[in-house]
Amino acid sequence: MKVSITALALLFIPVTQAQKQDNAAEASMGTQEKLNVDSANQQAPGTTETTEDASTGKRDGQKVESASHAASSLVPSSASWDSFHGQLNAQKYSPLKQITADNVSKLKKIWEFHTGDVSDGKGDTPATVWSATPIFANQTLYIGTPFDRLIALDPGTGKEKWHYDTKSSRKALTQPVLKNRGVSYWQARQPAPGQACQKIVYMGTVDGKLFALDADSGKPCSDFADNGMLDLNQWNTVNAKYPLSVLQPPTVVGNHLLVGWAGKDWAYAEAPPGTVFSINAQTGEREWTFEAIPAAIRKRTGTANVWTHMSADEAHGLVYLPVSSPSPNYWGGNRVDPIPLGTSTTALDINTGKVVWSRQWVHHDVWDYDINSAPTLMDITVNGKKIPALIQATKQGFLFVVNRLTGEDVWPIEERPVPQGDGSVQGEVLSPTQPFPTKPAPLLDQSKKPEIWKLADIVGAGQCSRLWDKLTYEGMYTPPTTKGEGTLTYPDSAGGVQWGGVAYDPQKQIAVVNTSHIVQYVKLYSREDYEKADNGSGNESGFAPQEGAPYGLRLMVANNWLGMPCWQPPFGEIVALDMHTGDVKWRRPVGASQQYGFFMPESWGSPTIGGPAVTAGGVIFIGASMDAKVRAYSVDNGEELWSDQVEAPAVANPSIYEYKGRQYVAFVAGGNTILKDQVGDQVVVYALPE
C-alpha cells in the first residue's frame, strides 16, 4: 500500500484547521488503495458508473472479443498501422526494416494528395488544424479531414478510392479552429464475403457525431446506430448546454469503440462531465460509461474528459485513459472536493468499464496540465527483471513509469511539497504536494525559473527583464495569481510533451519523445476587472472568461515585441531514453524555429506538435516542427539522416506501412495555429526508389 506524504501530514493537522486542506489532500491522494476496491466490484461512489449490463456484472469474466486483432504481442511481428498510434499499445513502432539508417537518405516522395479541406481562417470558415495520422488497413490508407470528410486512398499511388462527406457544421463549436485527428478501423474476425460493414471505418465530427462507414465502399453502415451515425450529444445530459465534439478517433479494442470527446477549454466553470463511452462496434449501442467526476459535484464542474487517444493491453483486458483536468482550468474553488480521477492515467476493465487502478499526476489541477497523450505500453527489463510497464508523458515534461497491470511505481514517484500561492485567489484550496518521478529525469528543466534569453531582452530593450520582474514564480506548481502580470508557467498549457506521446523501440528498449519548451504567464482577473479588460484571444493565448467562476483569465506566451521568446533556447528537443535504466541515451534540438519566414539556427530547436514513430530499421520519423520539415533521425545516436520540406508543419504522428512489398512513410502536413499561421491539406508519402 502506498502512503503519501500528504496523508501522513494530515494525521498531525487538527481537523478544524485543516478542513480545506483535507478536501484537496483527499483529491491529491492517488487512491491506489481505494480504486483497487473498484476492481473488486465495490464501486467507489462518484467515481465510475457503468451501464446496466456492465454494472450488473453480466459481462464480467468475458475476455476482450478480439475482432480486428488477436491479443497482440508488444513486439509486433506484422507491419500494421491500423490505429492512431500504429498499435493499441501506442508504441508507434514498425517492425519494417526496408528503410534503414544507412539508406534513409535516399528516401523520395512517391505521391502526394491534397484533400482541398483547408482554411487559413481569414474568410468565413475557421482556420483548420489537421493532426490526423493516416491509418493503413484493408490494403487502403484512410484519412479524416478538418472539414469532417473521410477519404480512402490507394496506398501505393495516392489515387482516391472513395470519399464521404459527413456534412458536419463547419463552425468553431467547441474549438477556435476546425480540427480533426483522423479515423479508426474495425473488422470482423472472419469477414463474411460480399457482406457490407464487415470492415468499418469510424470518424467523429465537430458537432459530436460518430460515423461508421463500410471500409470497402465508403457507404454508411445501416446497422450502426441511426443509419451509420451516432449522435453523442444525446447522452450529454449533465450541463447539457455545452456541446461535445468528437475530434479524436475512437479507440477500437476488440468489439468496443471507446469514445471520449472535446469541449471548450477555459470558457466555463460548468461543463459536461468527462464521460467515456464504450460502444458496440457493429451496432453503435452503448455498453458502459466511465465518469471521472463524482456524481455529487458534476453539476458545478465538468470535463476531466479524455480528448486524446487511449491505449490498451488486449491480453489483460485493460484500457488506459489519459484523463484531463476538471473545469474551470485555472481556478478550482468550485471543485475542492476530491476528484481522484482528474488529471490521471486510469486503467479500466475493457468489458465492464470498472476502474482497475488509477494514478493522479496532478492533484487539484489549476494549470490545465491535462494528461494529453495515450500512455505507451512496454515490456522493460530493469535490474534483470521483466516488468509489464506503462510510460505516461505529461505536459509538465515528466515521464511517469508504472507497472501497467497494477499502477505501482517502477522507479519511485515521490509526493513533494509545492508552492501554496500568495492568497490572492478566493476559494482556492491547493494541494500541498504533487507527484514527482525520480526517474527518468524531467525532459525539460522546470526546477528553476527559466533564464532570460539575453538576445531577446536586448532586442526588446529590456522588455523581457521587466516582464520577468512582474511575474510570480516560486517553482513549477506556482498557482495562478491576480497580482502583477500573473504567474510564470513553464512548461506551457500546450505541454512540454504533447499528444504525440512517446514512441518505443521494443527490441532496443529505447523510448523516444519530443518536447516543447515554452514559457507562458497566466493572470486571473476578478469578474469586474475582466469585463473592463481587452478581451481579445487567439488560439492558446489571450483572454478567456471561465464563466461561472469569480475569475476570468489572460494567458500569454512570454515573447518580446518582435515575437522572440524571452527564454533561452533550445525551444524543442527530441530525447531518447534507455528504458533498462531510465537514463537519457541522447538528446538534441529538433527542427528549426521560424519567424516571418526566417529559419533560426537548428541548435535553437523548435517547439513541436505531433510525435515520432520508430522502426526496426533504426530510424525515427517525425514532422512536428515549425519549419514544416519532416525528418529522420538515427535511433542509436540522434543523428539527422534525412529531411524534406512539406506544405505546413506535419503536426500528426507519421504512419509507416508496407504495401506490395514496399515500405512507405506517410505524413499529413496540416499545420496548427498554435505553432504558426501556416495551414495545409497535403498527405505526402515517401519510399525508397524502386
Added chain:
Amino acid sequence: MSQSQPSRLGSLLLLLAAVIGFAVALYAWLTPLTGVTGTIGALGVAIASAVLALLTFILRGASRRGARTSLIVIIFLMLFAIGFAAALLHQYIITAAMVVGLIGLITLSRNSVRHNHRIRA
C-alpha cells in the same frame, strides 16, 4: 556623367545581384514547398532587392561626392542585410548574389574615388 569601364562593370554586377535577389526571393515567396512560401521574410527580400536595383541606378547618375558616398554606404548595408536575411530564409543563391553585388560595389566605389581625384586635379 560619362561612365568608365570599371564603373559600368560595377553597376552591372550590382544590378545583376539585385535582379537575382528579386527573382529568387519572388520565386521562393510564390512557389509551394520552398519553406518560405507566402512569408513576410521572402517578400521583404524581394522588395529590398528591387530597392537595391533602384539605388544602383541612382548611384550611376549621382555626381556629388557626398551623395555618392552616402549611396555607397546604404547599398553596402543593404547588400549585407539582404544577404543575411536570405541566408536565414535558406535562399543561399541570393546570399551568393549579394557577394557578387559587393564586388560590384567595391569596383564602383574604387573607380569613383579615382574619378573624383582626377576631377580635383
